[in-house]
Amino acid sequence: MQLTEASRDTVLKPLTTVVGIVERRNTLPILANVLIRKQAEAVEFIANDLEVQITTRSAFGVGDGAQATTVAARKLLDILRALPDASQVKMSLDDNRLTVQAGRSRFALQTMDAADYPLVNQAGQWDASFSMSQKALRELFNQVHFAMAQQDIRHYLNGLLLVLEPGKVRAVATDGHRLAHAGTALDGQTATLDVIIPRKTVHEMQRLLSDDEQSSIQVDVSTSQIRFRFDHIEVISKLIEGKYPDYRRVIPDGYDCHFEVSRETLQAALQRAAILTTDKLRGVRIQLGEHLMRLSASNAENEEAREDIEIDYPHAPLDVAFNVTYLLDVLASLKADTIRWSIQPNTSSSVLITLTGDDEFRYVVMPMRI
Structure with a gap:
């Protein structure tokens, strides 16, 4: 019995949406499958890993009847991706096998009973x-x-x-x-x-x-x-x-020493300094002095990296170290041209990174010993 008929991309899009949560190894074999449900022209693809469930709804079903089955999600995905872009794809269900046809290509896949697929029970009331x-x-x-x-x-x-x-x-x-x-x-x-x-x-x-x-x-x-x-x-x-x-x-509110620095400039300098750190010790030393931010890193082979960045910093000197990955993570996620550092000199306390014009974004990083 034919289930669906549509262009390859039309079928591929909803399947790609749900297949991301399908684990390659599961305690329940059926969780490696995607549930396909058809009611007239309405078609649902459902994936579930017992923690999260994703459902997509499309309209490329064939016939008026209702059908449901489950089939290996990544196998079906790989087949559709391998077909030519302009392919017209037909899927049919017969004798517990899902047949996928496109032009002269034909694939027959084993299925598992849709009734055995563990769907999430939705909350009866939303708060x-x-x-x-x-x-x-x-x-x-x-x-x-x-x-x-x-x-x-x-x-x-x-x-x-x-x-x-x-x-x-x-x-x-x-x-x-x-x-x-x-x-x-x-x-x-x-x-x-x-x-x-x-x-x-x-x-x-x-x-x-x-x-x-x-x-x-x-x-x-x-x-x-x-x-x-x-x-x-x-x-x-x-x-x-x-x-x-x-x-x-955790978010400090008493820091009274602030300075701004270009996000891209700082990101590039940290990326260069990170080259000479090791997987076990990802520390970068930051020294703040009058109008200068100095970044340095070293490793067990006595190799060293140093970068100087000019900043408007008229406060007391500060010498502190941070995990360079923690700093690069936040710089990669932000779109702002400039970031604002807030610190408290003469302490080994955290740094607070904020954005000018955005009172809600705050990022706190604890120091480390190197």
């Missing part, structure tokens, strides 16, 4: 709902995502804190050595709620969201789930349970 532009949400995630922990035993750090306040939404991420904070105004948002979004879900949303200010996204939040709906796509994710650290206590 908060709001809409915003896809670009605004993508930029919010982009400004903080790099500070999330990776496989930390403190599981609540392996995600992003989403803070809802009346008229505002904030995003916070920290791995215990650095903290990134960003926020944006939100019309019509009245709820007060804090939730932790898993790292994988954040990265998938960064991949899927567009930079179009005119394209909106609907976000629904409960205490256990978050749902994103946009562009015929639905993403439902579990939330991480746990008590997130009080980010307000």
Whole structure:
């Protein structure tokens, strides 16, 4: 029985959208599959890893009947990618096998029963709902995502804190050595709620969201789930349970020594200095003096790198070291021409990086010993 018929790109686009969360190794073999559901001309592709589920909806079904099956997601993706761009693709389901035809090419794939596919049970009630532009949400995630922990035993750090306040939404991420904070105004948002979004879900949303200010996204939040709906796509994710650290206590507010520096100039200098650091010791030394910022790095082979940057710095001298990766991460994520450093000389305290004209973005990096 024929399921669908459409151009290769028409089928490839929704499949590519969902296949990103499919793991190559799964405890449940069916999770390596994509669920295909057809009702008349409406076709859904669904992928699920038990933590996050992505659904896409298209209109290239054939016939009036309803059909559903699951097939190896990456196999189907590889087949479609290998077909000529202008191919017309037909998919049919017969005797528990999915047949994919395009011109003189024909593939028969084993399937698994759609009834065995573990779909996410959606929350019965959402505690908060709001809409915003896809670009605004993508930029919010982009400004903080790099500070999330990776496989930390403190599981609540392996995600992003989403803070809802009346008229505002904030995003916070920290791995215990650095903290990134960003926020944006939100019309019509009245709820007060804090939730932790898993790292994988954040990265998938960064991949899927567009930079179009005119394209909106609907976000629904409960205490256990978050749902994103946009562009015929639905993403439902579990939330991480746990008590997130009080980010307000980490962000310093008493620093009275500030200077501005070109983001690109500093980024390029740090990239050059990082060449002579090692994987185990990624430290770069920063010395601040009158109108000068000196960056230096060395390694066990007694090799050294040094860069001088002119700055407007009339304050007391400071000699401190930071993980160069932590500094490069934030510089790569920002679009501003100039960044603002705030420090407290004669202490071994953190540095606060902010943006001129953006009171919401704050990035705190703890010093290190080298």
